[in-house]
Amino acid sequence: MMETILEIRQLKKTYPDGTEALKNINLSIKRGEFIVIIGPSGAGKSTFLRSINRLSEPTSGEIIFHGEDIVKANRAKLRKMRRNIGMIFQGFNLVKRLPTVRNVLHGKLGYMSTWKGALGLFNQEEVEEALSILERVGLEDQAFKRADELSGGQQQRVAIARAINQSPSIILADEPIASLDPNSSRVVMDYLQKACQEEGFTTIVNLHQVDFAKEYADRIVGIKNGEIYFDGPVKELSDDVIQSIYAKGKEAMPV
Template identity: 50%
Template sequence: MIEFKEVEKRYPNGYEALRHINLTIDQGEFVAIIGLSGAGKSTLIRTINRMHDITRGTLTVDGTDVMSLHGKSLRKFRRKIGMIFQSFNLITRTTVIKNVLTAFVPDLPWWRATFGIFTKEEKMKALEALDQMGILDKAFVRADQLSGGQQQRVALARTLAQNPQVILADEPVASLDPVTAKQVMDDFQRINREMHITVLINIHHVELALQYATRVVGIRAGEIVYDGPADQVDQAVLDAIYQGKQEEPA
């Protein structure tokens, strides 16, 4: 379970990205976070794995105070949380399987990490993850030879290889065409349902959020203005979320 209690985030330049966030997310939920650019969507999900530190309040994951973690304990904690980015974050000049194998690097002795030495078991886990994403046949193809949708599936396979409890996705389909975007959202939905992995997606496409998520959190100016079932989002809710204009933090 992920729990925010009166969480706030203020950047050094004084910009308030999050204000009075109170939010509880149970294991196995599929939650879409929607709102204007600069509303605080990315900041919200990035506080969960400590990519951003909160300024005030309490943020716990499975009872662990995220802000209390440092060094080795923080790295171990992050192993439970996968992160998917809009830009895929792949090493494009190497093979697909080598990209997936990077999921194991944080746990390796320095000499294995330096020379890229992986066990048979690790290689099998990487191949299994690729098979789960339907791209096992691309294992030994260079990542830069894949389509955008295939590259995002590689990123998902890399995340699955680390056996996460939670997957955070920051605009994962923003750079994809509509057909491919729906295919990738199908993948997120399947992972959520079949593996009972919690999925939190920051997404601009409202129609995809409503189609795939079971719960929607709407953010405006750093505050939650809607939190409820996707099928109860109507025009009045959307007006509350999207009224006014927000500026991106500097």
């Protein structure tokens, strides 16, 4: 049986205006799973993903990662825990003026002192490792171009390379293909899936595209109105379930 790497218990997020973004989310995630979160806009998908590494602060609940509660971690402890959590953003979150390889090297910042990171003091071994990872995502010939000279799909592959270079236990990807055309989306998802299979990363991806979710996930979680409406393997995600997740209204269906 696969080891549980992440245990989420009674997770809630309420914004200052009273909006309940997450309502008692409970989820157990195994090592090596490739999970896709689906649901309508405003369902709470991004809030959920960002709560895991506390980019969005939970209101209450527990997020047990490697046996420790992220929610209760102080600033120093949280920084250390985030080393093991790679993050891929919809907007790539690269430093556009820096070379591609330098952006990949930023995956190591969590392991460096603040002053070394600020000065970009990476050694030759680290540079060679970053170049090797760029080769794995098909961008070795783009290593010394500025990030803003790359296409959107290429920039997202740089973000994947940066996450790989972090050597995390888990990767969170928040709508990584939302701004890409279908061909670029497939390339990005192929590289993400391949990297996670090769490295054994646990992966949680938010997607709007249900067809991509069904193609790449081994487990799908449907969120609607801040609650889990579906959690199961792809083969159990019927058209009726999909319609229920995306239908307007708050009628709950059993998980």
